[in-house]
Amino acid sequence: MEYINTIILLIAFLILYFLIKNMLPSYFGEKGKNLATKQDITDITEKVESVKQIFTAQNEKLKFNLQFLTSSQLGLYQEERNAIIDYNQKLAIWINVLTNSDFAGIDTKSSLEIEEYKKLISNSYSDLLESEAKFKLFVDNSELTNQADNLKILILDKLCDIANSCLIELKYNNINLERSGNDTEKLHDERMTFHDNYNKSIVENITLIAPVIREFRKNCKDYLYRLIKTTEQSH
Template identity: 30%
Template sequence: MSEISEYINGVVLLIGFTILYFTTKNLLPSYFSEKGKNLANKKDISELTSKVEEVKIEFAERLQHLKSKLDVKSQNELNFKNDTRQVVLSCHQKLDLLHQHLSDTFNQPSNYYNQTEITDRVEKTRLFAQDFARSHSIFDLYVEDDKLLDDFRKVRKSYIDLTNVVISGLVSLERNLEKRDLQDFKAEHDEIYEIYRKLSFESTSECHNSTADYRGRLRSYLRELYN
């Protein structure tokens, strides 16, 4: 804020001196052209002094008005930076939560024969995905860096794809549990589970690839918001 204030004061002083210069430049030639070579009497000096004072008052009023406008503009810019920083941090907190949940879902040992547990995981995955979707919609509105937005959309797509893979795999397991009375049920169920894990790992790899360069660009963008 100190740098912004110094900048504003510098602009204000420059404008002030400019106004005073042109005012004096216009008044004095006019004054001396009317009087010619005669010396200014006391009445003339009084009139000139009065005009100068009027100009000084007008200048001070304009100066104050301009400074107020600049102060408001700088404060608005600062507020926007703060809001943008909060939006960016919130969005990536949601992304990290989604990432952790997806990783836990297909990495941690679970009873994939338990329909209640599978259904619960499907619902939680949808909730984490919805939270991230809401936050990244706001992210798009605030962030003004086009390159960062392009990279972020790639990251977002990779996580949407991973989310779809996880939900699709879990739903397939959930539906297959309805066939538990069939003779080949266990072999088929285990096969669905292995396919689900394989696709999940492949999609996770895509997520890592998309975030490799993005994280560095994001850190640079956040540093700019803190300056």
């Protein structure tokens, strides 16, 4: 009986041995694989999240840079637009001062008012030059800036001397009137001649300049429309 029990016990140990030898390593191997797989997934997930964070940060930085560049570009477009409008306004004022038929209604018998009008001519030209500096700084169109230069030179050549010369003649006529005795009719006729010659010269020369002015304004207008379209496309 004890012999049989010993054999049964031995068989039980053998079975247990084979179970431990064959099944447990397989179990722990699978368990290890599962643990390794979970660890790999964790590592991969962490790497993916890290890459996503880097990508998101780079994307936000890129978006910020693009927004900054767009905003800067729109700001330049606005400055360019303002420079064109301001230059045309200053140009119109300067031309009007030079070609006003009665010198804006001043009393041409007053030497003081004549001097004030001469200052007005000088100041309007100074304002134009100041506007021109901004015009050339912001307007990115050499054809337009060259056209502005040529127009300014043409006006200086054809109109500036006419107004200033007439004002100087009127001033000296005033001095002669103050000094004269009874011979004032001749001086008054002389004044009328100054005015007539001034107006004829203005009409003659503005007729030559007017087409150039119209062309310049048209080109400015067309360029402004292109700027507006470019600005709308940038939004």
